Amino acid sequence: MYHINLAFVQFLNGLNLFDIVQDLSVHAMLVKYQLSWAFLVLHPVLVYLPYQLDLQFHNHEHNVNQLVMQKVHSY
Secondary structure (H helix, E strand, O other): OHHHHHHHHHHHHHHOHHHHHHHHHHHHHHHHHHHHHHHHHHHHHHHHHHHHHHHHHHHHHHHHHHHHHHHHHHO
């Protein structure tokens, strides 16, 4: 039993928890950095795209209305 505990303690010492925590925090910082970059890149697209779609829809609507008015006036 004692031998197993000793091996376990040596295993924990070998792991060096401080390094693991440091690696995790560095990883978290990198992920946060990548997410902020993704946001910066995608934000203009996410703002511009609905605007363009809305514009196209309104243009289409306007064209349809004009066609309807032409038909109405032609009768």
